[in-house]
Amino acid sequence: MSKPLVATASLAGCFGCHMSLLDIDERILKLVELVDIGKSPVTDIKTFTQQYAVGIIEGGCCNSENVHNLQEFRKNCDILISLGECAIMGGLPAMRNGIPIEECLNEAYLEGPTVHLNTEKIFPNDDELPMLLDRVYPAHEIVKIDYFLPGCPPRADLIWDALVALLTGKELELPYEVVKYD
Amino acid sequence: MSALIQNILIKVGQKKDRLLDILLSVQEAESFVSDENIKIIAGSLQLSEIDVRQCMSFYHFFSTKPSRHRIFLNDSVMANLMGGQKVKEAFEKVLNCKQGEINADGIGFYTTACIGMSDQEPAAMIDGVIFPSLTPERVRFVVEGINQGKSLSDLYYLPLGDGRNGGAALNTMVNSNIRKTGLLLDDYYKSGSALTIAIEKSELEVIGIVKTSGLRGRGGAGFPTGMKWEFCRSSEGAEKYIICNADEGEPGTFKDRVILTEKIEMLLEGMTIAAYAIGAREGIIYLRHEYQYMRQHIENALAVARTKKMLGNNILGKDGFDFDIRIQFGAGAYVCGEESSLIESMEGKRGEPRFKPPFPVQKGYHNKPTSVNNVETFCKVCRIIERGGEWYRRYGTKQSVGTKLLSISGDCPRPGVYEIEWGMTLYQMLEMVGATNTQAIQVGGPSGSLIGKTGFDRKICYSDISTGGSMMIFDQSRDLIKDVVLNFLEFFIDESCGSCLSCRACTQQIRNKLEKMIHGKGVSTDIEDLKKWAKFTLVSRCGLGQSAANPISTSIANFPHLYQAMVQKEKDYDTCFDLASAVADSCKVVNRVPNF
Amino acid sequence: MERVKFQIDNKDCEALYGQMLVDAARDNGVYIPTLCNMQDVKPCGSCRVCTVKVNGRYATACTTPVACGMEIESDTEEIHEIRKALIELIFAEGNHYCPTCEMSGNCELQALGYRFGMMVSRFPYQFPQREINTDCQHLIIDYNRCIRCKRCIRTIKDKKGKSYFAFINRGDKLEVTMDKEMAKTMPLKVAELAMENCPVGAILLKETAYRVPIGERRFDKKCIGSEIEETDVKVFMGELNNE
CATH class of the missing domain: 3.10.20.600 (Ubiquitin-like (UB roll))
Incomplete structure (x- = not known):
């Protein structure tokens, strides 16, 4: 029997959650015995070619590409996991929520202290670029998410224990120190 | 200190617990309470400015901006049912301003919760004067008249109201619309007869008669009146208070307005009997701000009662039975209909409900034993004392008497x-x-x-x-969901004191979810969520919070098909997210056409 | 003082008559979670997190005086569910970005989230727009994190009893604000107390931060309430909870 396929994505995140995944250290050898990692920044596989068992989402959605990506994941994965604060509640990128998009763009491209090279005062607006959303959305505000693993980043032990419990169907018992929001 | 504030402080007293009256008096004189006056009031009462502001901002009818006239249009369910939306649009058009704004001519236009005129909606208050049964044409007529400098009473478009509404003291277009009379509203009441009987009996006998009658509070909670008085009477303390709850804030109710209009003498007499029974020397009518047009009418009735020796010292010749009544105006807060909030409000504070125990009958106004009863309850007492408790039991059912x-x-x-x-x-x-x-x-x-x-x-x-x-x-x-349930939820969100998380935050989440369903994005789990979330409001402190989700829970229980109809068949998850509208703003700013 | 007997979750307890349930429970080794409550400060019952059932009816343990023969339900599935929902409501109502918050690890709201195994709020996050105020020379007030618990309002007054903090407005527009004039002259000692009394990271002292390293903060290793409970709850049954 083939191993379950796992995909991961980093949307509006900082890759910290992926780093934390790698922090499971030598258990990564056990992990590859349990699963195959498919589409993921780790493998650089970019497309879904078959149905996946698990999709792990880091980051919320701040632009149209994030949304499409997330919707792809929902379509192609049986189970979706929001990994980390950004996927769960927007996290740091969501600190712009509530500030009008025009103000954000002005600050980023026109008036910020580090934008003096933008002498023509233009906003990037090529059609190839993703379109910015009015605010940053937690992943479950776009698609249904099955499980949530908090942390910034989530502790490696939490990721490991949760994945093993999910893949083996065992009950999850977590030490207090493992579930944190920071 | 300005002469204005000085005079007000002399008139109502330079005390923290009269803050509400002080603010109301300032507003009456100047149409608003200025920052400068807030500073002066705070200084003279040894409060910080924020102390004054926290009280003021709790109530709907205070303003920090000057205006020549203020229009408050009711936007309750009933008002909207009777064409309120068109009337609102008419106001906005002729005033050339939106709801919540003051127009170029200095006329402020605001919406407000039910003003107790549900039988003659849409209705508005203009500088305290009631304009019932409005239509867009009448709105134009009234606003044009105001602009021409005419007095409000010259702008009446209807004959004066029925009953005593047409009298000089009330002089209003409001109608009492009494359609069916019974033992309270029948005409045979003779002022003073009940009180004469009462003072010939002992205080305990009076309470005994009320207990025998089985009378229960008519405000809604239904607590046995005799028992309340008994508790209050036996509570420690020489000073006791009788309070008449005339806050009548529950949308759709207006019967207290009619009693206050037509049977004010009976109410005062009932309060006096209650005072006799519990041993109170001071009585207060907590009158909702919306009923300020009745002030003169009630003051007149109080004056008459005093000349008839039915108020004052040695009432009706009874040695040592001293009692008088004053009016305390509210300033626009539904939650103040809850008796402990009402007391907080009377003490010049935000009308946040108190914890119970202690109950008001133990520690109420100024921490003294206080009996708070509804307008209707006091009137019933008159009848009961006149005719006896047994007589009263002949009406109604065995458990619900009268x-x-x-x-x-x-x-x-x-x-x-x-x-x-x-x-x-x-x-x-x-x-x-x-x-x-x-x-x-x-x-x-x-x-x-x-x-x-x-x-x-x-x-x-x-x-x-x-x-x-x-x-x-x-x-x-x-449309029960959109026109009724949603409006009620908005009402509770607006009127919550905000103190309890369960009432403040959960109601908003429920409203948002219902709106999502109304917008066609409902899924079947939404109904389950609403049912569960409604239960979380039950842990709130007061009756308002505990019942804030009743519109949802009772409508789901009794009209499940209306909710089923809002569920999408083809989807089991929908958060209302729409990519096109989410990117619209940013695309506009950077000047590009959205492409998906 | 008269002592009374009562029960919490069928456990026999004893306390002084009139003692608030929260305190009475604590004296009997039972932790009833609280958030707005502070020991020895007049309770205000605003967060409802200490909700229990007293003889079958909901009541807040911080405002209910204990009486003879009371039967309290606290550690039940029903009550647990309510408390968890309340915590989630707070997280959804404000902007609680734990990773950026100086109080993270020492925050009572966060600690309750841990205790109740909250993985995500079941309620949509509201992302309200709130102010950060620096009028006071010693304090930064980040209203994004304010939970309207009234602790600052109740405890921070000047010598004459005037309030530095107060509620403004009501209902969904309810906010805590600081008196502009008094903010300017707030003594450092009072400012320190204000920060100390705030259960979350809404009131912060300027020019000092992150004094306790990660790993040594109040709730890094110890669950809130564990100091009261007889058995140290270090491990809890977490669950991968569905939204």
Whole structure:
């Protein structure tokens, strides 16, 4: 029997959650015995070619590409996991929520202290670029998410224990120190 | 200190607990309370400015901006049912400003919760004067008149109201619309007869008669009146208070307005009897701000009572029985109808409910034993003392004794006040008012229940379907979810004191979810969520919070099909996210056409 | 003082008559979670997190005086569910970005989230727009994190009893604000107390931060309430909870 396929994505995140995944250290050898990692920044596989068992989402959605990506994941994965604060509640990128998009763009491209090279005062607006959303959305505000693993980043032990419990169907018992929001 | 504030402080007292009156007086004189005056008031009462602001900002009718006139248009369910939206648009058009703004001519236009005119909506208050049964044409007529500098009473478009509304003291277009009288509203009341009987008996005998009668509070909660008085009487403390709860804030109710208009003497007499029974020397009518047009009328009645020796010292010659009554105005807060909030408000604070115990009968106004009773309750007492407790028990049912005044409004040809005996079924009620094609009845206002056809055989009484008097009828043409339930939720969100998380935050989440469903994005789990979330509000401190989700829970229970109809068949998850609208703003700013 | 007997979750307890339930429970080794409550400060019952059932009816343990023969339900599935929902409501109502918050690890709201195993709020996050105020020379007030618990309002007054903090507005527009004039002259000692009394990271001292390293903060290793409970709850049954 083939191993379950796992995909991961980093949307509006900082890759910290992926780093934390790698922090499971030598258990990564056990992990590859349990699963195959498919589409993921780790493998650089970019497309879904078959149905996946698990999709792990880091980051919320701040632009149209994030949304499409997330919707792809929902379509192609049986189970979706929001990994980390950004996927769960927007996290740091969501600190712009509530500030009008025009103000954000002005600050980023026109008036910020580090934008003096933008002498023509233009906003990037090529059609190839993703379109910015009015605010940053937690992943479950776009698609249904099955499980949530908090942390910034989530502790490696939490990721490991949760994945093993999910893949083996065992009950999850977590030490207090493992579930944190920071 | 300005002369104005100085005079006010002399008149109402330079005390923290009179802050509400001080602010109301300033506002009356100047149309608003300026930053400067807030500073002066704070200084003279040894408060910080923020102390004054926290009280002021709790109440709907205070303003920090000057205006020449202020228009408050009711936006309750009933007002909207009767064409309120068109009237609102008419106001906005002729005033050339939006709701919440002051126009170029200095006229402020605001919306407000139910102003107790559900039988003659849409209605507005302009500088305290009631303009009932508005239409867009009447709005134009009134605003143009104001702009021409005419006085408000010259702008009446209807004859003066029925009963005492047309008298010089009231001089209003409001109608009492008494459609059915009973032992309270019948004409045979003779001022002073009940009080004469009462003071010939001992205080305990008076309480005994009220207990025998089985009278229960008519505000809605239904606590036995005699027992309340007994508790209050036996509570320690020489100083005691009688408070008449005339806050009548439950949307859809207006029967207290009618009693205050037509039977004010009976109310004062009932309060005096209560004072005698519990040993109070001071009585206060807590009158909702919306009823300020009745001030002169009530003051006149108080003056008459004083000349007739029914108020004052040695009442009706009874040695040592001293009692007088003053009016305390509210300033616009539904939650102040809850007795402990009402007391907080009377003490010049935000009307946040207190914890119980201690109950007001133990520690109420100024921490002294206080009995707070409803307008209707006091009037019933007069009748009971006159005729006896046994006589009263002949009316109504065994557990729900006597009569009840109903405020009936909505889709029926004869809205108004009906005095019925407890035990009438909702069917009989509909027949009485001539309602046909009825889809639902909201019994007991937003905090009550939305009842459908299957519940129309239920009886109006404490043991079946209890009510403080508000009865709103909706026919088949109405959208119950959008026009009724959603409006009620908004009402609770706005009127919550905000203190309890469960009432403040959960109601907003419920409203948002309902709006999502109304917008066609409902999924089946939404209904389950709403049911569960409604339960979380039950842990709130006061009755408002505990019943804030009643519009949701009772409508889901009694009209499940309306919710099922909002569920999308093809989707089991939908958060209302829409990519096109989410990117619209940013694309506009960077000047590009959205491409997906 | 008279002592009374009562029960919490069928456990026999004893306390002084009139003692608030929260305190009475604590004296009997039972932890009832609280958030707005502070020991020895007049309770205000605003967060409802200490909700229990007293003889079958909901009541807040911080405002209910204990009486003889009371039967309290606290550690039940029903009550647990309510408390968890309340915590989630707070997280959804404000902007609680734990990773950026100086109080993270020492925050009572966060600690309750841990205790109740909250993985995500079941309620949509509201992302309200709130102010950050620096009028006071010693304090930064980040209203994004304010939970309207009234602790600052109740405890921070000047010598004459005037309030530095107060509620403004009501209902969904309810906010805590600081008196502009008094903010300017707030002594450092009072400012320190204000920060100390705030259960979350809404009131912060300027020019000092992150004094306790990660790993040594109040709730890094110890669950809130564990100091009261007889058995140290270090491990809890977490669950991968569905939204």
